[in-house]
Amino acid sequence: MGSMGTEGIGFVVAAYAATWIVVLGYLWRLRGALKRARDLYEQAGGTAND
């Protein structure tokens, strides 16, 4: 296989972009899941200090 030099830079950028989209997307999803769960818990009569 010959040297690829900087030809593959687009693939590298795509790989890092995909990684960060997934990481940040899941962090956002987690934030929503935690908020929904806490809201439900408070509706059920629990408090954050339970």
Added chain:
Amino acid sequence: MTAPNGISQVVAPKPGRWPLFGWFTIVFLVVSQVVAVVISPAERDMGDLQKIMYVHFPIALNMFVCYLVVLIGSVRYLLKNDERADLLAASAAEVGAMFTGLTLVLGMLWAKPTWGVWWAWDPRLTSTLVLFLLSAGYLALRSFIDDPDRRATWSAAVGILGALNVPIVYMSVRWWRTLHQVQSTPSSVDPLYVIGIRMNLLAVLFLVIYFIRRRYEAALTERAAEHRLEATALGSVGNG
């Protein structure tokens, strides 16, 4: 689910210092990626494509951690009937599915410029795809079954099946002839690459721990709320 003494096993956990750990993890991941990309020279054959290794390999290896947690949670549920173990396994399966999907995508981004194709029905790729489909099936199964006991029992069975596939994925490059390279060792890789790989392995491990813990926290809080609502409804019926 209720323990034999009538007290719910599930209690809403407190976040504690986990949000701080999350911020630390994100900063550490950014630093690890920057250090790895900056200090590593372009590889002789692959050039800059080698830098995909700093995301593909740590994510692929740490996805196995998710399935180990699925295995432990599933076995514990079947042995102890502990609902918390089922929720832990489900949390790890969700993170595992996401990391397995990402591993496949990153692998394809590596495969196209190096192998000339996006996908090949190679044992490593195929067994990883099977793992992804099993974890997706696990999550689909949980959404189809309403009864918590049945859901947990069936999920545990699928979770164990999925986890048993992990050694096949890992060893596939040694057991069969594959396009995918065999595992490297620190002695077979230039030290300039090893530092970046180790830092990213640790950063992604922290990320996996953080994701599973916070997803588990959300699941436990939700179940604790459901138990409270059920107890309130039963109390109303009892008093009415």
